[in-house]
Amino acid sequence: MDAIEGILYGFSLALTLKNLAFVFAGVLLGTLVGVLPGIGPAAAISLLLPSTFHADPISSMIMLCGLYYGTMYGGSTTSILANIPGEAASIVTCFDGYQMARQGRAGPALGIAAFGSFFAGTIAVVGLMFLAPTLASVALKFGSPEYFSLMVMSMTLVTYLSQGSILKGLMMAALGLILAAIGLDPVTSTLRFTYDTLVLRDGLGIVPVVMGLFGVSEVLLNVGVTMNREILQSKIKNLFPDRKDWKDSSIPIVRGSLLGFILGIIPGLGTIIPTFLSYGLEKRLSKHPKKFGTGVIEGVAAPESCNNAAATANFVPMLSLGIPANPIMAILLGALTIYGLQPGPLLITEHSDLFWGVIASMYVANVMLLVLNLPLIPLWVQILKVPYAILYPLILLFCLIGSYSLNNNVGDVIIMCVFGVAGFLMKKFQFEPAPLVLALVLGPMLEDNLRQALLISGGSFAMFFTRPLSAAFLVVSVATLLLPLLKMRPTARFRQQEE
């Protein structure tokens, strides 16, 4: 099936009344999650996942992807109006977006964020549509050594690019691999680290772990601090940017979109780092770099476009290789497994309905978000005014319901609570949860491929270095680990900017 044929087939699936309703529900919930600080897309997708078990996999994936998309749109609203990023990828939008709002230009800031996101999302979906099948066909030639090395590379990249100490990041990745070993060994049927507990026999579920690490821990962190939300009270007008705004923003939107897409493909980069790079690039290329941070529209247009393009590009390694680029993709990968689908290069050919249906739904979601978001801004502003004291009991209750209804088992809720406290302590002591989650998801695949490769090679590790692609992945991994020694790590700089 070629791309044109595929996308037409995808639209025939995405434009059914049922799937339109799923896209709508996803983008609406996603925007709401993006607007609300204290709950991010990872926790929200985990939360919604159990409720999709009754629906078919295509509709479910369409809704979950729409939710992810929606958070990217919604995050900009709080950044601009309240100087609080609804999710991490919108941190940069605060710099100039909030300043624009203070100058009475919240309307154009919100407008350009929405239009830029729409443009970037659409361009990125086209890229995804052509690139993912090509990459999947290349990946079909991968053997177990290539897969093993690719997973090692993904984990080291995530560790390298996550904020904080790389040593602690590597520790989290190693811990994730240990946690991934929990359960029944598929080869020897040995029970590992289960302690006669039924809930651990199938391994640690990704959903309760993510809900704990990203949902419960976030609540525990936030109840400990006083949240000061200063929402601009003035009426928002002129959502459509004027001619000058368009002139200033059009090239940054294109640049942000391209940069976001290219960087979003690389496992580990996620959406946060590309937005910082995009902002930095615009500042460097600008004729008036000193004005950045005082309320220039390019400072909103470029990073907002960039985060949407990167969010879409994150799907490329996930759908074509079965390698998640960030914890959110890891949950979606877990969702595919729960729906009985095998992620990997064969997914696109064996389940073309799912792949093309999701791609087409992304186009639909982009249009819906553009049409929905601007008129709904007053509603989001009202929701922003709900005190956190009322919101967090609801977030907690939804997390508890979500984890219980996975298997109707209290064991999953206990796992979530344990990881909630662990996530809270991890954040307090500056350990990043992303490498742990990725290692937990990739662990079983990594183990399978390592064992297969060693079986084929008769116990020789040389196979990983003599096969060109595998060697290339390992060289990147080693280089990634050595770069901090040369003080060439970009995230430290970003963290300083963020602070």
Next chain:
Amino acid sequence: MVKADRWIGILFALFSFYVCVESVRFGLGTYQQPGAGFVSFCAGMILGVLSLALIFLAFSRGTKIRKTWHNPGRVVMVFLAILAFTLLLEWLGFILAAFLLIWFLLKFVEQRGWGFSLGVALVVAGASHVVFDLWLRAQLPAGILGN
């Protein structure tokens, strides 16, 4: 953070030692045919080495930055509330457990009024029963109310 890193490093080092011992028990196998404990043993070894590096760095850098903990009492209360919800969920049933959780958080953690906390708890418990139990058919436990 550096002082805490010493203790965290020691804890992780002990944990990694335990993982390695358990992995040997699962069976390491051979290079040709790795056993059930092979990967967890390798991961345990890596974690152990990294933990020692963390301890070394923490000791060599000396003590600095003392992390402040804001409102630890509230954090503990929230955690105890969700733990109690988890343990009592199947016995009390979802509606009652949800009601008590929301009421406790609003009344005792957030120190809102009786009427407000009871009212919100009632509405949230009822609405989530309708949405999750009746509409999404999440099969939440009925508990003592079901009997």
